[in-house]
Amino acid sequence: MLFHTVEFIMMLIIAVILYYTVPKSRVYVLTIANIIFYGASGLGFLALFIFVVTVTYICALKNNSKRGRLFYYLGLAINVLNLTFFKYTGFVLSNLERFFNVHFQWQDALLAKIILPVGISFYTFQLIAYLVDVYKKKIEPCRSLIEFWVFIAFFGQLIAGPIMRGIDFLPQIKNVKDIKLLPSNIKTGTYYILMGLTKKIVFADFLSSRADYFFSNAQLNSGLDAWYGAYLFAFQIYFDFSAYSEIAIGVGKLFGLDLTLNFKSPYISNNPSEFWSRWHITLSTWIRDYIYIPLGGSRKGFSRQMVNLIVAMCISGLWHGASWHFVIWGLYHGILSVVYKIIGNVTKNHDYKFVNSKVYRILTVFIYFQLTTIGWVFFRANTLTDALILIKKMFDFSNMHFTTTYVLYLCIVAVLYFLHVAEYYIRKDGAKLASVWEKYFPAPVRAVLYTSLIIVLILFTKGEENTFIYFQF
Amino acid sequence: MKSIFKITCYIVIFFIAVQIIIGNSLLVDFVYDGRPVYDVIKDDINTYDLALKAVKKIIDREKLEDYAILIGDSVAYGSPGPSNTTISYYLNEKAKAEGKSFRVFNLAFPAMYAGDYYAVLLKMQKYGISNKHVIININYPGFAIRDSTDLIWAAYWLKEDLIKDGIETEYKMEPTSFKKVKNKILRNIPIFAYRGFIQYRFNNSAKSIFNGNSVQEPVQPWTEKPYLYEYMQDEFIQKSFRDKPFDMDTNPQAVFLDKIIQMQEGNDTIIFMAAANDLLLSDATSKPGYKENIEKVRSFFKNKDVTYIDFNGNIDYNLFSDHLHMTADGYKYMAEQLWNEVIKWDIH
Numbered sequence: 073m074l075f076h077t078v079e080f081i082m083m084l085i086i087a088v089i090l091y092y093t094v095p096k097s098r099v100y101v102l103t104i105a106n107i108i109f110y111g112a113s114g115l116g117f118l119a120l121f122i123f124v125v126t127v128t129y130i131c132a133l134k135n136n137s138k139r140g141r142l143f144y145y146l147g148l149a150i151n152v153l154n155l156t157f158f159k160y161t162g163f164v165l166s167n168l169e170r171f172f173n174v175h176f177q178w179q180d181a182l183l184a185k186i187i188l189p190v191g192i193s194f195y196t197f198q199l200i201a202y203l204v205d206v207y208k209k210k211i212e213p214c215r216s217l218i219e220f221w222v223f224i225a226f227f228g229q230l231i232a233g234p235i236m237r238g239i240d241f242l243p244q245i246k247n248v249k250d251i252k253l254l255p256s257n258i259k260t261g262t263y264y265i266l267m268g269l270t271k272k273i274v275f276a277d278f279l280s281s282r283a284d285y286f287f288s289n290a291q292l293n294s295g296l297d298a299w300y301g302a303y304l305f306a307f308q309i310y311f312d313f314s315a316y317s318e319i320a321i322g323v324g325k326l327f328g329l330d331l332t333l334n335f336k337s338p339y340i341s342n343n344p345s346e347f348w349s350r351w352h353i354t355l356s357t358w359i360r361d362y363i364y365i366p367l368g369g370s371r372k373g374f375s376r377q378m379v380n381l382i383v384a385m386c387i388s389g390l391w392h393g394a395s396w397h398f399v400i401w402g403l404y405h406g407i408l409s410v411v412y413k414i415i416g417n418v419t420k421n422h423d424y425k426f427v428n429s430k431v432y433r434i435l436t437v438f439i440y441f442q443l444t445t446i447g448w449v450f451f452r453a454n455t456l457t458d459a460l461i462l463i464k465k466m467f468d469f470s471n472m473h474f475t476t477t478y479v480l481y482l483c484i485v486a487v488l489y490f491l492h493v494a495e496y497y498i499r500k501d502g503a504k505l506a507s508v509w510e511k512y513f514p515a516p517v518r519a520v521l522y523t524s525l526i527i528v529l530i531l532f533t534k535g536e537e538n539t540f541i542y543f544q545f
Numbered sequence: 546m547k548s549i550f551k552i553t554c555y556i557v558i559f560f561i562a563v564q565i566i567i568g569n570s571l572l573v574d575f576v577y578d579g580r581p582v583y584d585v586i587k588d589d590i591n592t593y594d595l596a597l598k599a600v601k602k603i604i605d606r607e608k609l610e611d612y613a614i615l616i617g618d619s620v621a622y623g624s625p626g627p628s629n630t631t632i633s634y635y636l637n638e639k640a641k642a643e644g645k646s647f648r649v650f651n652l653a654f655p656a657m658y659a660g661d662y663y664a665v666l667l668k669m670q671k672y673g674i675s676n677k678h679v680i681i682n683i684n685y686p687g688f689a690i691r692d693s694t695d696l697i698w699a700a701y702w703l704k705e706d707l708i709k710d711g712i713e714t715e716y717k718m719e720p721t722s723f724k725k726v727k728n729k730i731l732r733n734i735p736i737f738a739y740r741g742f743i744q745y746r747f748n749n750s751a752k753s754i755f756n757g758n759s760v761q762e763p764v765q766p767w768t769e770k771p772y773l774y775e776y777m778q779d780e781f782i783q784k785s786f787r788d789k790p791f792d793m794d795t796n797p798q799a800v801f802l803d804k805i806i807q808m809q810e811g812n813d814t815i816i817f818m819a820a821a822n823d824l825l826l827s828d829a830t831s832k833p834g835y836k837e838n839i840e841k842v843r844s845f846f847k848n849k850d851v852t853y854i855d856f857n858g859n860i861d862y863n864l865f866s867d868h869l870h871m872t873a874d875g876y877k878y879m880a881e882q883l884w885n886e887v888i889k890w891d892i893h
Binding site for chain 2: 078253278281519520
């Protein structure tokens with residue numbers, strides 16, 4: 073069930089009404105809503121999901137028993153196997169074929185039967201984080217299966233995050249009965265939902281077909297076309313993914329639940345560390361806490377830290393998709409992080425005044441945005457060969473001829489970037505802007521704008537064929 | 546909560562107002578640009594009705610009394626060319642040149658057959674569009690490929706309309722589902738009903754900005770398309786021009802053409818048979834069975850109260866764009882021939 077469908081909006085309205093009219097049964101309302109939401113993608117997927125959630129719940133409960141360690145590994149193994157089987161079987165088999173120069177006759181028949189359950193990458197990471205946190209005694213195991221189910225399967229964030237942690241979300245669900253119906257929550261929730269829908273329907277879906285056009289003609293593109301296509305995709309994926317996360321936050325707010333903000337205007341970052349603290353924050357912190365730090369983080373020397381960074385980023389790439397170009401995308405970002413650390417290490421004892429200037433900031437933001445855009449080529453290209461062709465063209469400056477068309481393209485990219493920066497300031501001064509909006513604009517005027525926005529959203533909705541990009545991960 | 550309730554009420558009122566405006570506004574061109582907009586309607590045939598509504602709006606707005614409706618398939622539609630190279634366009638040009646206020650509206654749609662035409666005539670009645678002057682296009686494949694004992698085969702797009710009209714068929718309509726009910730409700734809300742057309746317009750404008758302007762090339766004659774010879778061997782084409790004898794008493798096309806002729810009794814009706822490109826389809830059209838079938842169709846119309854024009858053998862081969870469709874000059878030529886009959890009507 074997609075966020076921009078009539079079905080979802082109807083289900084959401086009904087769930088919110090029931091939630092506030094029957095406070096004692098709130099957890100059951102959410103349970104049923106989650107089942108309906110996920111069940112719409114297929115009853116088989118739902119059964120598998122319930123099974124994995126239940127096993128993880130039991131394994132965590134047994135944490136304090138004599139065989140706690142065994143249950144911990146059992147829980148981890150089931151989750152990892154579930155994800156690996158559904159997501160990576162094809163990848164593993166095709167690489168085995170290539171490596172050993174063999175052909176598995178049965179491979180196509182097997183792969184045809186394996187359909188990736190929606191949201192599997194997200195719920196697996198959330199379940200693993202919970203198991204690890206319980207095992208490391210950071211949190212107590214949840215003692216109610218229904219509450220645990222709501223924690224993992226909350227329909228706002230189930231399919232594409234944010235990846236919530238037990239320490240943040242479980243207490244909220246435990247106290248769900250005490251949540252009051254606050255106008256501020258309804259307003260903020262609606263704001264986030266409309267904001268997310270606008271990003272998805274007006275911008276991401278619109279940019280999608282344009283970006284596809286350039287990526288489907290890798291060989292035919294000129295260098296400037298390749299840059300333009302890469303920029304379009306950079307904004308498409310940002311709008312698409314942050315849209316989902318913001319709708320999730322909005323849905324949570326309507327129920328009085330706080331979900332973690334996943335994106336904070338990432339393209340204003342001027343280095344890898346800042347970028348990953350602004351881009352897909354809950355995944356970045358997950359990789360940091362459950363991959364990078366267990367590998368040793370920065371505790372085992374500088375060179376080991378660099379290796380850990382690269383490994384963690386490659387795993388992040390692989391999480392995004394079972395294909396080498398995702399791994400290369402992760403590796404690319406790993407290398408950027410390593411280079412940044414090395415530069416930081418070399419310059420740490422020097423006091424460059426220029427580094428603290430605004431010009432330096434603008435320059436480095438500009439450079440890092442170009443580097444991020446190049447990275448997106450690996451991510452989006454249909455094949456690794458296509459990615460290399462496009463990147464080669466992007467750096468073939470001898471064949472770049474600026475025509476009026478490219479000036480127009482440049483203006484489009486500039487407008488998109490301007491919107492990105494504007495979003496940063498709107499978020500930064502959100503409360504102030506909201507109070508000005510309510511104070512100086514009477515209700516009918518505000519209603520005209522809201523109605524216009526709703527009309528635009530309806531007009532731009534293409535239908536169910538336009539799913540969110542991260543649904544495939 | 547009071548302020549939220551207040552705002553919600555305003556939004557509901559404004560939203561309803563917008564629906565009224567869209568429902569009665571000038572979105573006519575979005576739906577009907579000289580013919581129904583195929584790229585949108587093909588994805589949801591229910592939106593074909595909006596084209597009829599648009600035509601009705603133009604008729605009412607311009608207080609037209611003298612007009613004809615062109616019904617047919619891709620030939621009458623003017624495929625593969627744009628809307629200003631169609632038969633209806635050239636007929637309108639002719640009328641204008643002769644100082645007549647007479648207009649021709651094109652309600653043809655690619656892949657329509659006689660059953661669809663009949664359903665269109667029913668819809669015209671429903672929307673108050675006159676069937677006093679009607680021009681209909683038929684072709685050989687309509688008889689050949691839709692040959693069946695089940696009359697539903699006379700229609701491709703508007704099967705459900707025929708079933709609602711009482712046709713006996715083994716065809717099962719899709720059962721009522723949540724999706725079907727939802728779509729039916731949404732179709733009655735103007736913003737949802739017109740959404741596809743607005744998006745189409747917007748996307749076309751945006752495409753020219755984002756992906757550069759592309760000027761539509763004129764439709765090339767078939768002689769410039771060597772791949773067509775291979776395409777003629779396609780199973781669908783072979784079946785479309787097969788020489789299996791037509792049974793004009795049971796053939797679904799013939800049955801529905803009879804119904805149409807009955808319905809048109811007392812009105813002006815021209816039915817024209819689109820020509821087949823004998824050079825490209827020589828294997829099929831040279832067969833005696835094919836020629837006999839063409840003759841059968843001619844005989845079928847002999848004593849009927851309609852004007853029948855058969856374009857077979859009457860068109861310069863250079864005017865074909867493929868095996869059945871025309872270049873702009875080809876459609877212009879057909880319009881001129883049709884005009885010679887239209888002018889005999891009592892039009893002003």
